[in-house]
Amino acid sequence: MIAGHLPVLLVVLPLMAAPVCVLLRRPAWAWTVAALASWGAFVAAIGLLLQVLDGGPISYPIGGWAAPWGIEYRLDMAGAFVAVIVSAIGAIVVPYARASIEREVAADRIYLFYCMYLLCLAGLLGITATGDAFNLFVFLEIASLSSYVMIALAQDRRALTAAYRYLIMGTIGATFYLIGVGLMYMMTGTLNMADLALRLPAVAETRTILAALAFLTVGICLKLALFPLHLWLPNAYTYAPSAVSAFLAATATKVAVYVLIRVYFTIFANVDVFETMFLREVLMALAVLAMLSASAIAVFQTNIKRMLAYSSLAQIGYMVLGINFATLTGLTGGIIHLFNHALMKGALFMAVGCVVFRLQAANLDTIEGLGRRMPATMAAFVVGGLSLIGVPLTVGFVSKWTLVLAAIELNMWSIVVAIVGSSLLAIAYVWRVVEISFFKPTPEGAPAIAEAPLSMLIPTWLLAGACLWFGIDASTTLSVARASAAFLLGGAP
Amino acid sequence: MSHIVVLRVVAKLLIPVILLFALYVQFHGDFGPGGGFQAGVIFGSGFILYALIFGTAVARRAVPAGLTRITLAAGVLLYGGVGVAGIVLGGNYLDYSVLADDALTGQHLGITLIEFGVGLTVASAMITIFYVFAGQDRGPESPEQ
Numbered sequence: 031m032i033a034g035h036l037p038v039l040l041v042v043l044p045l046m047a048a049p050v051c052v053l054l055r056r057p058a059w060a061w062t063v064a065a066l067a068s069w070g071a072f073v074a075a076i077g078l079l080l081q082v083l084d085g086g087p088i089s090y091p092i093g094g095w096a097a098p099w100g101i102e103y104r105l106d107m108a109g110a111f112v113a114v115i116v117s118a119i120g121a122i123v124v125p126y127a128r129a130s131i132e133r134e135v136a137a138d139r140i141y142l143f144y145c146m147y148l149l150c151l152a153g154l155l156g157i158t159a160t161g162d163a164f165n166l167f168v169f170l171e172i173a174s175l176s177s178y179v180m181i182a183l184a185q186d187r188r189a190l191t192a193a194y195r196y197l198i199m200g201t202i203g204a205t206f207y208l209i210g211v212g213l214m215y216m217m218t219g220t221l222n223m224a225d226l227a228l229r230l231p232a233v234a235e236t237r238t239i240l241a242a243l244a245f246l247t248v249g250i251c252l253k254l255a256l257f258p259l260h261l262w263l264p265n266a267y268t269y270a271p272s273a274v275s276a277f278l279a280a281t282a283t284k285v286a287v288y289v290l291i292r293v294y295f296t297i298f299a300n301v302d303v304f305e306t307m308f309l310r311e312v313l314m315a316l317a318v319l320a321m322l323s324a325s326a327i328a329v330f331q332t333n334i335k336r337m338l339a340y341s342s343l344a345q346i347g348y349m350v351l352g353i354n355f356a357t358l359t360g361l362t363g364g365i366i367h368l369f370n371h372a373l374m375k376g377a378l379f380m381a382v383g384c385v386v387f388r389l390q391a392a393n394l395d396t397i398e399g400l401g402r403r404m405p406a407t408m409a410a411f412v413v414g415g416l417s418l419i420g421v422p423l424t425v426g427f428v429s430k431w432t433l434v435l436a437a438i439e440l441n442m443w444s445i446v447v448a449i450v451g452s453s454l455l456a457i458a459y460v461w462r463v464v465e466i467s468f469f470k471p472t473p474e475g476a477p478a479i480a481e482a483p484l485s486m487l488i489p490t491w492l493l494a495g496a497c498l499w500f501g502i503d504a505s506t507t508l509s510v511a512r513a514s515a516a517f518l519l520g521g522a523p
Numbered sequence: 524m525s526h527i528v529v530l531r532v533v534a535k536l537l538i539p540v541i542l543l544f545a546l547y548v549q550f551h552g553d554f555g556p557g558g559g560f561q562a563g564v565i566f567g568s569g570f571i572l573y574a575l576i577f578g579t580a581v582a583r584r585a586v587p588a589g590l591t592r593i594t595l596a597a598g599v600l601l602y603g604g605v606g607v608a609g610i611v612l613g614g615n616y617l618d619y620s621v622l623a624d625d626a627l628t629g630q631h632l633g634i635t636l637i638e639f640g641v642g643l644t645v646a647s648a649m650i651t652i653f654y655v656f657a658g659q660d661r662g663p664e665s666p667e668q
């Protein structure tokens with residue numbers, strides 16, 4: 031009985047656990063509820079992926095109202111794949127958050143953190159599960175509003191302005207998305223994605239739909255922080271509590287990338303979007319600019335969290351690039367990088383969170399000689415950093431190789447150069463951290479610190495280990511990503 | 524503002540009517556215009572009027588912040604719980620038809636409960652937001668934080 035209801039349980043479990051946290055109030059109890067709900071959601075997501083692998087896309091009409099009139103939850107391979115990575119990160123961050131959040135969030139607000147965390151998880155998972163363009167907006171708002179709160183919960187006052195800026199930019203993004211959906215509804219009278227895909231070609235040339243496409247693109251690009259719409263991201267990730275940075279960096283922008291894929295390859299499946307309004311050229315130029323400029327800026331950062339935030343912006347460029355190729359290999363590269371980048375950025379931000387846990391700050395000048403004082407933490411950072419560069423045997427290599435192959439298939443040698451150039455810049459900024467922490471002597475009078483607690487180290491190493499595991503044996507993730515891409519490119523579902 | 528007689532008298536006359544109207548909008552929602560969200564806003568604003576005229580200290584005695592936190596969560600749980608009840612009784616999530624013996628009664632029951640959950644949460648959220656803003660000068664130690 032449960033198996034048939036998994037698409038909705040995936041969302042309802044964290045959604046209903048959130049108010050329970052408010053009722054229980056005690057930090058330990060709220061944590062327990064969050065842990066149970068997030069691991070439950072992870073199990074549900076795995077179950078869904080297995081179902082989709084077994085029998086194709088799943089459709090679930092909410093309230094028994096059949097699509098396209100009712101709200102339909104629809105999971106295909108891409109949706110289930112993203113749901114798995116989001117819920118996996120969600121499940122791994124909760125054990126990590128226990129010690130980290132206790133240190134970084136005021137004690138009487140901890141239960142609110144877990145409430146917001148679960149709501150954010152519910153929103154992100156809802157986006158992957160829904161087959162309704164308006165319902166997607168609702169989940170986008172649930173996820174975004176709760177992430178503003180989570181960022182603002184940090185004790186650093188600068189987190190408030192960072193959260194506020196994110197709120198303004200994020201709200202503009204969501205509003206643009208909603209305007210786009212409204213315009214499409216005006217022309218087609220439907221909100222169901224599959225139904226939209228069937229009805230859009232007839233009106234694709236109208237100015238209304240062109241405006242809708244423009245609003246959707248700009249709105250979603252604000253959410254996924256594509257250069258130059260990224261201004262909210264660096265501060266938000268820098269000043270948020272470490273567990274929040276790890277969770278959001280690994281999931282929120284990834285889900286926004288997923289929304290972009292949904293819009294281009296499901297809603298506009300039967301329209302050649304990339305040929306309208308120079309979309310291909312514009313997106314490609316912005317993606318390459320993001321890859322190069324954000325990596326270059328990252329080299330000059332002294333705050334490691336901020337450095338990683340800029341590196342995230344560059345990685346988003348890779349994903350958008352892959353989507354933009356709109357070929358099987360390209361889209362596979364975009365989707366696999368979405369998955370792989372969640373693993374590596376999760377591991378990196380968690381490792382930095384461990385450093386913050388012991389040192390209160392993660393700046394280049396405070397981590398001198400840290401490789402000897404916190405070897406396990408810094409080793410996890412190195413693994414994540416190598417993935418970021420794209421060294422063979424790590425996940426980064428798999429996704430960059432796929433993207434390079436896609437560019438070669440299209441004879442875009444300049445793009446290949448850009449990918450390699452951005453990776454060289456990644457070597458520069460990752461190396462600075464490695465050099466200072468491993469090869470500089472511990473300064474005189476540095477506080478004696480222990481390794482981070484195991485409750486934080488084990489989740490960090492789970493993700494770092496996954497970076498290696500899926501880098502050495504990428505056949506599972508690659509085949510799922512390829513099947514997702516093939517399905518998305520196959521036209522209307 | 525409790526020393527202005529006109530305000531006090533008018534508010535005392537109006538507040539019961541506002542709350543009653545909120546309940547009308549709430550329970551009329553499944554037949555006509557209205558529903559939980561609007562009702563919650565009306566109910567919340569009636570209460571905020573009371574707090575504005577008679578002071579937040581009195582209002583906090585009537586409805587403590589701890590209570591609004593509980594009702595805030597309870598409304599969401601009621602909404603979600605009705606959905607889960609649909610699954611338990613053999614339908615899809617939020618399928619009201621299976622809630623009672625015949626589908627029509629079930630639909631009525633479902634929408635009434637759902638809208639009550641929405642109203643409860645919206646009213647509590649309005650009051651909580653008001654308390655938080657009104658309690659700003661009480662410093663970071665205030666219980667609302």
